[in-house]
Amino acid sequence: MRAVPILAALLAGFPAAAAEYAALPAAVFNSVLPADGIAASARIAAFAMRIEPVTNAQYLAFVQTHPAWRKGSVPAALADEGYLSHWASASAPGDQALPEQPVTRVSWFAAQAYCESEQARLPTWYEWEYAAAADAQHADARADPQWRERVLSWYGRPSGAALANVGGAADVHGIRDLNGLVWEWVDDFNALLVSADSRDQNGADTMKFCGAGAVTMQQKENYATLMRVAMLSALKASDTTRTLGFRCVRPL
Amino acid sequence: MKRLLLGMLLLLMVGHTLAEAPLPGASVYQLDVVLTDQEGRDGYWADRRGQVQLVSMFYTSCSMVCPMIVDTMKLTAQAVRAPGRAPLNVLLVSFDPTRDTVPVLHDYAQRRQLPAPRWTLARTASPTAARQLAAVLGLQYRQLPDGDFNHSSELILLDADGRIVARTNVIGRVDPEFVQAIERTLADK
Numbered sequence: 062m063r064a065v066p067i068l069a070a071l072l073a074g075f076p077a078a079a080a081e082y083a084a085l086p087a088a089v090f091n092s093v094l095p096a097d098g099i100a101a102s103a104r105i106a107a108f109a110m111r112i113e114p115v116t117n118a119q120y121l122a123f124v125q126t127h128p129a130w131r132k133g134s135v136p137a138a139l140a141d142e143g144y145l146s147h148w149a150s151a152s153a154p155g156d157q158a159l160p161e162q163p164v165t166r167v168s169w170f171a172a173q174a175y176c177e178s179e180q181a182r183l184p185t186w187y188e189w190e191y192a193a194a195a196d197a198q199h200a201d202a203r204a205d206p207q208w209r210e211r212v213l214s215w216y217g218r219p220s221g222a223a224l225a226n227v228g229g230a231a232d233v234h235g236i237r238d239l240n241g242l243v244w245e246w247v248d249d250f251n252a253l254l255v256s257a258d259s260r261d262q263n264g265a266d267t268m269k270f271c272g273a274g275a276v277t278m279q280q281k282e283n284y285a286t287l288m289r290v291a292m293l294s295a296l297k298a299s300d301t302t303r304t305l306g307f308r309c310v311r312p313l
Numbered sequence: 314m315k316r317l318l319l320g321m322l323l324l325l326m327v328g329h330t331l332a333e334a335p336l337p338g339a340s341v342y343q344l345d346v347v348l349t350d351q352e353g354r355d356g357y358w359a360d361r362r363g364q365v366q367l368v369s370m371f372y373t374s375c376s377m378v379c380p381m382i383v384d385t386m387k388l389t390a391q392a393v394r395a396p397g398r399a400p401l402n403v404l405l406v407s408f409d410p411t412r413d414t415v416p417v418l419h420d421y422a423q424r425r426q427l428p429a430p431r432w433t434l435a436r437t438a439s440p441t442a443a444r445q446l447a448a449v450l451g452l453q454y455r456q457l458p459d460g461d462f463n464h465s466s467e468l469i470l471l472d473a474d475g476r477i478v479a480r481t482n483v484i485g486r487v488d489p490e491f492v493q494a495i496e497r498t499l500a501d502k
Contacts, residue, residue, distance in 0.1 A: 101458055253453075253455070
């Protein structure tokens with residue numbers, strides 16, 4: 062069974078090494094989204110994360126063994142019309158989707174199915190935010206102005222430019238490209254409950270949400286991360302965009 | 314009783330005929346999920362194809378807006394004027410399959426007087442499946458450390474093929490526009 066995707070990838074002319082994962086220790090993490098909506102830290106169990114986002118070559122190997130996810134075969138409820146639209150065809154990504162570039166224009170459902178095929182799942186927001194807080198020296202570099210600068214300078218880069226290949230500098234955990242390459246899906250993107258417009262949380266619209274009140278965002282100075290939360294929570298699960306990819310995690 | 318059985322048989326046959334036409338791409342039934350109802354019966358989510366229905370998600374230990382969601386669904390179903398048509402079916406799926414077991418859903422349906430078969434209270438086999446169902450319906454929720462959930466409160470109208478025809482976040486009273494959408498959809502069927 063394992064040989065099938067590898068064989069398919071060889072036939073397609075792409076190398077498909079087994080995805081590499083790196084371990085992250087358990088942590089009590091101060092997220093920009095307090096766990097209780099007020100101030101509680103998130104408790105994160107140890108997990109392993111893919112060191113790089115999923116590439117076009119890897120995604121091609123997946124669709125060849127999971128034909129339901131081929132370009133042109135996915136129903137609109139599970140992926141919008143932009144799904145893999147930059148791929149030349151269902152079996153050959155072509156010049157606009159090079160083998161080592163991260164795969165983008167994939168929906169949340171597609172990303173979930175891919176991770177499942179790797180005996181993994183999408184990271185939760187807390188897992189992703191915790192991993193992305195690292196730099197080359199520290200597990201949590203968020204207080205470092207340089208860390209913020211780097212994240213924000215990426216946001217400011219023109220979005221028309223071609224995506225770089227995966228394989229940026231490794232952080233202290235050995236993980237690459239969390240910041241600065243593509244946006245990434247998280248499993249609970251529809252759980253972040255933060256409207257891009259905070260006025261929605263007031264008045265009549267409070268009824269939109271049931272529970273212990275609206276979630277407040279902490280660490281207002283950390284707007285680099287808050288922007289990502291706003292972007293993710295504005296998405297629908299069938300949405301695909303040119304700069305949105307994903308990676309997977311596994312429990313340890 | 315005989316007539317009821319005959320009616321059910323007819324309904325099954327109609328459902329079967331419809332199921333043979335290809336499912337529209339935008340249908341929420343494109344998602345492959347199994348639901349278990351308050352009687353413990355398993356069925357594919359897509360088996361609900363063939364009926365216009367009102368759908369929302371909830372959890373039984375919720376003491377805040379959820380009882381109001383149920384009340385609003387009751388009021389909405391009552392407000393529908395659709396002469397000669399079967400009453401509107403209502404489906405509530407739990408965000409919390411860990412605690413909302415079949416007996417818990419069964420108790421809740423009895424306590425809140427939500428009679429089967431018109432009302433279906435259901436759970437998914439896993440939290441992942443609940444998240445997928447919420448995603449395809451465009452509902453948001455988040456579990457808090459104390460076990461409660463924050464979630465969007467919306468009623469969703471599905472047509473017989475599982476397309477989302479209308480949604481409302483008016484809770485606590487009937488949304489007249491939403492009721493009109495239900496009446497139009499029932500008439501189209």
